[in-house]
Amino acid sequence: GAVVSQHPSWVICKSGTSVKIECRSLDFQATTMFWYRQFPKQSLMLMATSNEGSKATYEQGVEKDKFLINHASLTLSTLTVTSAHPEDSSFYICSAPGAEGSGANVLTFGAGSRLTVL
Amino acid sequence: GENVEQHPSTLSVQEGDSAVIKCTYSDSASNYFPWYKQELGKGPQLIIDIRSNVGEKKDQRIAVTLNKTAKHFSLHITETQPEDSAVYFCAAFSGGFKTIFGAGTRLFVKA
Numbered sequence: 001g002a003v004v005s006q007h008p009s010w011v012i013c014k015s016g017t018s019v020k021i022e023c024r025s026l027d028f029q030a031t032t033m034f035w036y037r038q039f040p041k042q043s044l045m046l047m048a049t050s051n052e053g054s055k056a057t058y059e060q061g062v063e064k065d066k067f068l069i070n071h072a073s074l075t076l077s078t079l080t081v082t083s084a085h086p087e088d089s090s091f092y093i094c095s096a097p098g099a100e101g102s103g104a105n106v107l108t109f110g111a112g113s114r115l116t117v118l
Numbered sequence: 119g120e121n122v123e124q125h126p127s128t129l130s131v132q133e134g135d136s137a138v139i140k141c142t143y144s145d146s147a148s149n150y151f152p153w154y155k156q157e158l159g160k161g162p163q164l165i166i167d168i169r170s171n172v173g174e175k176k177d178q179r180i181a182v183t184l185n186k187t188a189k190h191f192s193l194h195i196t197e198t199q200p201e202d203s204a205v206y207f208c209a210a211f212s213g214g215f216k217t218i219f220g221a222g223t224r225l226f227v228k229a
Contacts, residue, residue: 105150
């Protein structure tokens with residue numbers, strides 16, 4: 001089946017540094033990918049929609065300059081948390097729709113990346 | 119926009135019993151309703167889905183029902199096993215690539 005690979009699975013960084021998370025569709029092309037943030041015991045909060053070859057679309061309240069998204073190829077989207085602070089600590093998850101054999105609305109999720117900012 | 123409500127937030131059952139999770143949605147244009155299982159520290163995994171032209175779908179111990187008139191859909195897990203313990207999310211898709219998720223149900227299956 002479709003696989004979305006997300007790395008790193010966990011990362012610890014110092015306050016003020018930047019962290020990059022990668023999301024790759026391994027066996028299908030994804031012109032669109034989604035980035036979510038999940039707090040403990042809560043649902044997935046959509047942060048932004050990553051579009052290949054164009055600017056990402058951010059949800060209301062999500063800082064574009066804080067969470068930089070790049071979708072440079074049909075199989076790779078990256079989320080960079082810039083100047084990270086402890087309040088950015090969270091579980092970040094990506095997903096991609098439309099794997100071969102599925103509908104355009106069927107999402108495949110990555111395994112998630114746990115970010116801890118000290 | 120679409121709003122999805124999910125109940126209960128926590129569900130505890132004895133191994134072998136059935137578990138039912140219910141969701142309601144607000145947008146009558148929604149036409150696709152997936153269910154995801156999320157284990158601790160992992161990303162959500164699609165376990166079953168249903169489209170608006172179908173009222174019920176079953177896959178072994180898991181079934182989903184959809185009532186379009188009432189705008190609600192449910193997940194049914196029969197003969198529960200400890201490995202079914204996880205967080206389950208319902209979701210609704212109404213076009214434009216946006217999937218709206220419920221708040222999640224934490225299922226505990228006691229051995």
